[in-house]
Amino acid sequence: MELLVAGLDGLSYNMLDRFDVDAPFLRRTRGEGVSGDLMSVDTPTTIPAWTSFATGKDPGSHGISNMLRQDASYEVGPSRPNATDAAVYDFLDDSVFVNLPASVGRVPAAENAHLVSAMLARDEADAVPDELKALDAYDDYVLDHDASLKVRPSAYLDHVLGISTARHRFAREAFETFKPRVGFVLFSTPDWAGHILSNLSSDAARRDFYARLVELVDELAADLAGLADNVVLLSDHGFEHKHTNVHLAEWLGDEGYFAEEETTTGATDVAVAAARAAAKRSDRLYALIRRVHNHIMGTAVGASLESAASPQIDFPNSRAWQLRYGCVYVNDDRFDHPTVDDADALRREIREGLRELTDDEGRRIFRDVLLPGEAYENPGPDAPDVIARPAPGFFPTTLWSPTGGVTSPTDNYEHRYRGIFAANGPLFAGGEAIEGLSIVDALPTILAALGEPLSPEFDGEARLDALAEPAEPSVLSADEVPRPRTRPGDLDGTDRDGAVEDRLADLGYIE
Ligand SMILES: [Zn+2]
Numbered sequence: 133m134e135l136l137v138a139g140l141d142g143l144s145y146n147m148l149d150r151f152d153v154d155a156p157f158l159r160r161t162r163g164e165g166v167s168g169d170l171m172s173v174d175t176p177t178t179i180p181a182w183t184s185f186a187t188g189k190d191p192g193s194h195g196i197s198n199m200l201r202q203d204a205s206y207e208v209g210p211s212r213p214n215a216t217d218a219a220v221y222d223f224l225d226d227s228v229f230v231n232l233p234a235s236v237g238r239v240p241a242a243e244n245a246h247l248v249s250a251m252l253a254r255d256e257a258d259a260v261p262d263e264l265k266a267l268d269a270y271d272d273y274v275l276d277h278d279a280s281l282k283v284r285p286s287a288y289l290d291h292v293l294g295i296s297t298a299r300h301r302f303a304r305e306a307f308e309t310f311k312p313r314v315g316f317v318l319f320s321t322p323d324w325a326g327h328i329l330s331n332l333s334s335d336a337a338r339r340d341f342y343a344r345l346v347e348l349v350d351e352l353a354a355d356l357a358g359l360a361d362n363v364v365l366l367s368d369h370g371f372e373h374k375h376t377n378v379h380l381a382e383w384l385g386d387e388g389y390f391a392e393e394e395t396t397t398g399a400t401d402v403a404v405a406a407a408r409a410a411a412k413r414s415d416r417l418y419a420l421i422r423r424v425h426n427h428i429m430g431t432a433v434g435a436s437l438e439s440a441a442s443p444q445i446d447f448p449n450s451r452a453w454q455l456r457y458g459c460v461y462v463n464d465d466r467f468d469h470p471t472v473d474d475a476d477a478l479r480r481e482i483r484e485g486l487r488e489l490t491d492d493e494g495r496r497i498f499r500d501v502l503l504p505g506e507a508y509e510n511p512g513p514d515a516p517d518v519i520a521r522p523a524p525g526f527f528p529t530t531l532w533s534p535t536g537g538v539t540s541p542t543d544n545y546e547h548r549y550r551g552i553f554a555a556n557g558p559l560f561a562g563g564e565a566i567e568g569l570s571i572v573d574a575l576p577t578i579l580a581a582l583g584e585p586l587s588p589e590f591d592g593e594a595r596l597d598a599l600a601e602p603a604e605p606s607v608l609s610a611d612e613v614p615r616p617r618t619r620p621g622d623l624d625g626t627d628r629d630g631a632v633e634d635r636l637a638d639l640g641y642i643e
Contacts, residue, residue, distance in 0.1 A: 133307060135559070135582065136360035137316045138353040139185075139231075141178060142323030143346070144370025144551050145169075151339045153346050157354035158554060161365055165556030166598045168566040170574070172369035174507045174519045175199075175457040176549045178323065179211050179251060181368035181571055182233040186219040188575035188590035192508020192515045193217070196234065200456055201514070204468050206447035208455070210632040213237055213252050215618050218587060220575055221247045222614035226313040230303040231259075233318065236628070241614040246310060248302075250275060250318065254631045267309065269302040277320075282328055289341055293348055296321050300352040307359055314582070317356060319349045326371040329545040362557025362581070366574060372548040375525045377540050378497050379533035380454040381443045383489065389482070390450035392443055441531045452482060458498070458520035458528040460486075466513055479503055479517045486520050491539040499523045509591040524548065555581075559600055566598050580605040587613050 173184045180191045191197035194214045201211045213234045221240035233251035240247050253259035256275050274295045281288040303317040325345040332338045357363040445453050448469035452462045464475035486501040500521045504511035507519045527546045559581040572592030580594035585606040596602035
């Protein structure tokens with residue numbers, strides 16, 4: 133194999149430092165090769181970011197800016213895979229991709245390319261193409277984790293260690309069977325581990341849990357890299373400790389941007405209202421409620437409490453709302469019942485308001501608040517209207533605040549923008565640091581390293597300073613860009629929504 137690309141979902145150097153994790157293979161790859169931070173996209177979440185890796189385009193261009201999408205009819209559901217942009221498995225002949233998120237339904241346009249999708253697939257049979265179902269390791273291959281096990285962290289740890297081992301075995305057998313020029317495998321465990329850390333009771337327990345998962349993945353990636361002359365390790369975003377939750381709904385609601393649906397008050401609403409009232413008066417009680425809340429996240433009870441604690445927005449009668457992760461949409465003519473004539477003026481008004489927001493200590497909540505043309509190269513119609521990038525340590529949720537303010541204290545681990553990039557082997561520069569690399573640059577840089585032409589459609593650029601022999605790559609003409617192919621009858625993913633929704637809810641994306 134000429135190149136192995138190993139994805140380490142959600143891994144960042146700060147987390148390795150914080151929990152004192154020794155990842156010898158990553159350390160060696162960084163030391164001998166070229167490495168640095170890898171900037172994620174808006175929003176820095178798994179589906180948008182891996183779609184940007186696969187297409188070399190930012191979410192404004194490929195259309196998936198969030199884990200969720202909202203239709204013209206205001207219906208909110210899981211994002212659907214991009215079906216319109218050429219992707220890495222269309223460009224690279226003789227390749228095997230194992231567990232590439234948000235690629236289900238796509239058929240590689242490249243010769244002898246094999247694609248196992250992840251994240252938005254219904255199940256293993258939906259994710260794995262027929263020719264790879266014949267592998268011995270397919271029997272044990274696991275697409276996704278069982279989040280219900282999170283209530284017992286030791287059982288969950290064994291479960292995800294087992295998934296990583298099975299994924300490695302499957303990838304190894306696939307690489308040995310198909311002998312590709314380029315292999316890709318994504319290990320999801322650093323992301324899953326990050327999302328459970330706040331459930332653990334002490335820093336020692338967090339360290340032990342995180343280190344065991346990351347050290348195993350490091351070892352498995354090292355073993356697969358033994359099959360290849362060159363290796364690229366990269367993540368799609370990082371993780372960090374969050375001290376403050378941001379409740380954009382509190383501000384948008386106070387400013388009168390959205391209306392709430394009239395709903396009959398159920399038992400959970402009463403419980404949430406009572407908890408809110410109590411939490412406003414007592415820090416200790418608030419801390420207790422938060423701990424209980426973190427503990428039940430990912431359970432059915434947690435999911436129903438979450439939905440009770442989020443605003444139920446009356447979209448046709450609203451002007452603007454947050455979809456999730458700091459992304460605000462205005463009710464303009466892309467929706468069925470627009471209420472906003474001058475969308476641009478409203479966007480600017482909201483941007484200015486959000487830029488001014490500070491917490492109780494006077495710290496700015498957002499490092500930046502952008503309009504789509506500022507966040508994206510060429511934003512399409514699905515791009516959010518306002519993109520609020522949280523300041524370090526701040527995490528935007530869709531929940532009402534337990535204390536009523538725009539911010540509330542938390543003690544959690546969540547996504548941040550900066551992930552990792554490290555590349556080693558004869559194709560890459562040795563012992564170099566690289567700065568300002570974005571995940572949209574990863575595909576053009578990999579193609580340039582392999583001597584392959586670039587697409588004129590890429591938003592990212594080939595970072596020649598990462599290469600051992602920097603040579604200006606050629607560029608395909610517009611009609612040479614491979615045409616994306618989809619499975620017959622698979623253009624519309626509605627039949628997958630139910631299964632996918634449950635899994636995203638378990639991960640806390642649907643609240
Ligand atoms: Zn991720």
